[in-house]
Amino acid sequence: MEIVHTPVLLNECLKYLSPVGEPFENDAFMIDSTLGEGGHTNAFLKKFPGLKICGLDADSTIQARAKERLSVYGERAKFFNGWFNDFYANYPSDFVKPDLILFDLGISVFHYEKSNRGFSFRYDEPLDMRLNENGTVSAYEIVNTYPEKRLADLIFLYGEEKLSRKIASAIVNERAGGEISSSKALADIIYDCVPEKYRHGPIHPATRTFQAIRIAVNDELGHLPKALFDAFNCLKPGGKMGVITFHSLEDRIVKNFFRNLGKECVCPQEYPTCKCGGTPCAEIITRKPVGPTEDEVKINSPSRSAKLRVVRKIKDAGQLHLRDVSI
Numbered sequence: 001m002e003i004v005h006t007p008v009l010l011n012e013c014l015k016y017l018s019p020v021g022e023p024f025e026n027d028a029f030m031i032d033s034t035l036g037e038g039g040h041t042n043a044f045l046k047k048f049p050g051l052k053i054c055g056l057d058a059d060s061t062i063q064a065r066a067k068e069r070l071s072v073y074g075e076r077a078k079f080f081n082g083w084f085n086d087f088y089a090n091y092p093s094d095f096v097k098p099d100l101i102l103f104d105l106g107i108s109v110f111h112y113e114k115s116n117r118g119f120s121f122r123y124d125e126p127l128d129m130r131l132n133e134n135g136t137v138s139a140y141e142i143v144n145t146y147p148e149k150r151l152a153d154l155i156f157l158y159g160e161e162k163l164s165r166k167i168a169s170a171i172v173n174e175r176a177g178g179e180i181s182s183s184k185a186l187a188d189i190i191y192d193c194v195p196e197k198y199r200h201g202p203i204h205p206a207t208r209t210f211q212a213i214r215i216a217v218n219d220e221l222g223h224l225p226k227a228l229f230d231a232f233n234c235l236k237p238g239g240k241m242g243v244i245t246f247h248s249l250e251d252r253i254v255k256n257f258f259r260n261l262g263k264e265c266v267c268p269q270e271y272p273t274c275k276c277g278g279t280p281c282a283e284i285i286t287r288k289p290v291g292p293t294e295d296e297v298k299i300n301s302p303s304r305s306a307k308l309r310v311v312r313k314i315k316d317a318g319q320l321h322l323r324d325v326s327i
Contacts, residue, residue: 007039023238038066088230121187159212
């Protein structure tokens, strides 16, 4: 089986989420919330022989690749096909609480190179972008049906694209003459509508728009705050949770939630007395996000924007810890 994805911040994850020492037992249990092709899980199972891991993924195709790769570990590797937000919101009653939880919020290279769902502007593929093929909204629907203002706002917010209105206008004008059905067609529209100097910048001019549409298709930012909250509360006291982000909006959500977990009180100022417990829910292990080394960026360029944040649980969080977390 060809493995094309290189897990980012791998050494850093192995260090900060190590199941060695107190309070972990020899048979520690970890959940890899974003299994992908199993790169992180493979490294953890190989390095820590007593560890057991359950890998979650909404994409059954990529999970099948991970199952094949991790079959050498037998019963130490288990799998769940579905969205991590659904999994943690309805945590299986027959599962023990995990000692470790990892989220890698990046998109696997498999989706760009092998899925044939239009994630990449480099290929001529159907305009889909669903991580789960059973999802109800596709990139095709967004590109061909969203009003111009809504499309422009989406591209600006999720892609942080300064030419969002120009790009949205070009898309709407083009679709008036017929549907936009392929990733290459969309990329060409974006390329042709931007100024000459923008076409030859450090990234392809369609990069941010494709990112924005993918985030919207899969509601990646909408799911995240509640998923982090539910996952943290599933964790054993003393356990650790780490999150790798690649986008400033993702990182802001994680940073704000972790910051709230580390506060003694998160009650609004208008509350006459504290209602959240008055003690921190977590120890912040990474006061600043951990980024890749220069060597990793040279070998694996997608790692350049990766950030890892880690906390250690003290007690469960309450709803007040979600204040000011959502985008």
